Amino acid sequence: MKAWILRSFRKGIITSKFPGGRNENASPWSTPPVYRKGDQDPYCPVGAISQGKADANRCISCGLCYPNYEPSMDIHGSVSSVSVPALKKSIRIYQIDVGSCGACNLEIGALANPQYDMARLGISFTNTPRHADALLVSGVLTDNMREPLMRAYEAMAEPRVVFAVGACAISGSLLGKAVSDTLRIDVTVPGCPPDPFTIMDAVQKARGVK
Amino acid sequence: MKQSHMAFMESGNFLYTLDRFKEVPVLYKGENIKEALQEKIVSTDSSLSIFPYGPSSGGMVESVYFDILTQGERIQKVSFDAGFKNRSIKLSGLSMGDALLRIERMNGVHSAAYSSMFCHIWEKGIAMDIPDQIKYLRVAMMEAERISSHLFVASRLTGGASQNIAHMNILLLREELLRAIASAFGHRYFFGVNRLGGISRPVNINGFQKKIRQISDEYREIFHTLMDSRVFIDRLDRSAIIKGENSSGPAMRASGIKKDGRNLHRYYEGLEFKTITSDGGDALARFMVRSGEIHESASIIEQALLHSGDLKPDPEVNEGSDSFMAGGFMETPSGDASMIIKVRDGKLESTGFMSPSILNMEAFAGSVSGNTFADFLFGYESLGIWVCEMGDFQ
Numbered sequence: 001m002k003a004w005i006l007r008s009f010r011k012g013i014i015t016s017k018f019p020g021g022r023n024e025n026a027s028p029w030s031t032p033p034v035y036r037k038g039d040q041d042p043y044c045p046v047g048a049i050s051q052g053k054a055d056a057n058r059c060i061s062c063g064l065c066y067p068n069y070e071p072s073m074d075i076h077g078s079v080s081s082v083s084v085p086a087l088k089k090s091i092r093i094y095q096i097d098v099g100s101c102g103a104c105n106l107e108i109g110a111l112a113n114p115q116y117d118m119a120r121l122g123i124s125f126t127n128t129p130r131h132a133d134a135l136l137v138s139g140v141l142t143d144n145m146r147e148p149l150m151r152a153y154e155a156m157a158e159p160r161v162v163f164a165v166g167a168c169a170i171s172g173s174l175l176g177k178a179v180s181d182t183l184r185i186d187v188t189v190p191g192c193p194p195d196p197f198t199i200m201d202a203v204q205k206a207r208g209v210k
Numbered sequence: 211m212k213q214s215h216m217a218f219m220e221s222g223n224f225l226y227t228l229d230r231f232k233e234v235p236v237l238y239k240g241e242n243i244k245e246a247l248q249e250k251i252v253s254t255d256s257s258l259s260i261f262p263y264g265p266s267s268g269g270m271v272e273s274v275y276f277d278i279l280t281q282g283e284r285i286q287k288v289s290f291d292a293g294f295k296n297r298s299i300k301l302s303g304l305s306m307g308d309a310l311l312r313i314e315r316m317n318g319v320h321s322a323a324y325s326s327m328f329c330h331i332w333e334k335g336i337a338m339d340i341p342d343q344i345k346y347l348r349v350a351m352m353e354a355e356r357i358s359s360h361l362f363v364a365s366r367l368t369g370g371a372s373q374n375i376a377h378m379n380i381l382l383l384r385e386e387l388l389r390a391i392a393s394a395f396g397h398r399y400f401f402g403v404n405r406l407g408g409i410s411r412p413v414n415i416n417g418f419q420k421k422i423r424q425i426s427d428e429y430r431e432i433f434h435t436l437m438d439s440r441v442f443i444d445r446l447d448r449s450a451i452i453k454g455e456n457s458s459g460p461a462m463r464a465s466g467i468k469k470d471g472r473n474l475h476r477y478y479e480g481l482e483f484k485t486i487t488s489d490g491g492d493a494l495a496r497f498m499v500r501s502g503e504i505h506e507s508a509s510i511i512e513q514a515l516l517h518s519g520d521l522k523p524d525p526e527v528n529e530g531s532d533s534f535m536a537g538g539f540m541e542t543p544s545g546d547a548s549m550i551i552k553v554r555d556g557k558l559e560s561t562g563f564m565s566p567s568i569l570n571m572e573a574f575a576g577s578v579s580g581n582t583f584a585d586f587l588f589g590y591e592s593l594g595i596w597v598c599e600m601g602d603f604q
Binding site: 003004007008011014025026027028029030045060061062063064066071094096097098099100101102103104105106107109110112113114115116125126127128139140142144145148149152173174175176192193195 | 393431435
């Protein structure tokens with residue numbers, strides 16, 4: 001026990017000041033790319049680049065547009081069509097994987113890491129959709145996960161917010177169908193996978209906290 | 211129910227899914243469980259029950275369905291269905307570059323291993339020599355990924371055993387590692403770094419080895435403190451024992467078999483490392499093997515980066531229009547993955563792929579009989595199974 005306590009003191013405070021302060025870090029290519037140079041649009045395997053702009057919702061963070069485009073390092077790329085003041089003090093998240101490569105799942109889970117410590121913002125995970133305020137959906141929607149997704153959604157009480165986390169859930173990316181074909185999405189969180197700061201920022205936007 | 215959902219439910223597509231879902235209890239309770247029921251265990255003991263778990267449930271990282279036959283708190287049989295989230299990814303007809311993007315996403319958490327394996331196979335097929343510098347950089351990427359993956363498994367085990375301080379300390383280290391990877395390679399999961407014959411963007415490894423060494427040293431300290439915890443050891447000890455060669459990677463090495471694909475791979479020639487083994491075959495042995503491998507991986511990264519250094523992206527290589535057939539393997543953090551490809555005129559014609567998680571999932575289902583229900587999580591998590599890599603990749 002003593003070893004743990006000493007170790008904790010040695011480490012000091014490592015939790016981010018975000019969203020009160022700036023994010024200390026971001027995964028470069030998980031942020032939307034921005035135009036730097038070149039006369040022609042570079043090749044993009046998902047057609048996210050057009051006329052000097054990159055569509056963050058389609059971008060799969062492959063970096064094939066480099067060096068014409070470079071990462072923006074902007075973690076505020078999520079878009080929320082809702083603002084739910086009832087969730088300002090506390091929001092409980094249920095994460096559902098409907099066909100992901102695993103990376104989005106881990107980035108959502110990373111919010112519980114000491115560096116992000118989502119609990120300080122009143123964000124917590126729940127093990128059942130019945131207790132959830134927010135459904136964080138990751139991956140392309142497979143046929144077999146459609147019903148579990150719908151059941152999870154129907155089990156949630158109002159007000160409920162649905163997040164599409166990552167390019168697969170938002171647009172289907174290279175690998176399949178978008179979640180929005182089945183379920184109305186309230187918040188899109190771009191990136192492949194999105195940086196944990198981007199996910200945290202999206203949750204705050206949906207609650208109307210800034 | 212909302213109007214849009216009603217409309218969707220009435221569509222043929224959804225009805226198909228609904229039927230499919232209804233089939234699950236019959237189809238996937240599994241032959242072994244049906245056999246157990248036929249053995250009249252049920253008729254003689256009313257305490258026997260089937261516990262359905264999943265496909266989406268709290269506590270699991272990915273969507274997977276289990277039927278768990280229990281008698282009291284003892285597990286009698288387990289069968290699984292990994293088909294819920296399985297993506298059907300078509301690779302045939304694609305060029306090397308387009309296929310690579312999909313292969314990186316077979317398992318995003320082990321993307322460096324899969325993309326390196328695919329690049330290596332294709333390069334072998336067209337007899338392309340790659341500089342040692344690139345070879346060693348790929349090794350450094352794969353070993354950093356191995357540390358990250360093993361730390362994740364360790365965090366799941368410590369979290370499951372309510373060792374919350376250790377759990378948080380391990381998550382902290384993993385996050386530090388992912389940030390160091392992002393800073394050096396531009397992406398926390400190495401997406402888009404590998405390319406045929408080289409790398410696709412600048413890599414800055416300044417200070418990377420030092421960070422890896424620091425993480426490895428800190429993990430060693432955590433590991434030794436955990437080994438003093440009777441509570442933690444008791445939870446893992448004798449959970450889900452797997453013996454013999456019916457598993458892959460750390461799971462196989464934890465049953466005393468000294469097999470590691472890295473010893474046979476060309477990329478690892480000239481690098482010194484120990485193959486870590488243990489002999490218990492249980493969750494504790496697998497945890498100890500993974501912990502040992504973290505330190506070995508740190509040592510491999512140091513050696514590899516001595517030969518590598520900062521790199522600039524290579525000019526784009528012409529993928530060509532060769533026709534060939536080639537195969538290869540790679541030791542991913544979960545075990546040995548292998549792939550064989552047939553290419554015609556520069557496009558993939560067919561692909562055969564074997565992931566370690568298929569073998570490990572079957573080994574897991576066979577290993578938990580007789581364990582208590584509480585051991586289920588430790589058995590599963592200690593194997594580092596990834597359902598995403600069990601999909602249909604053709």
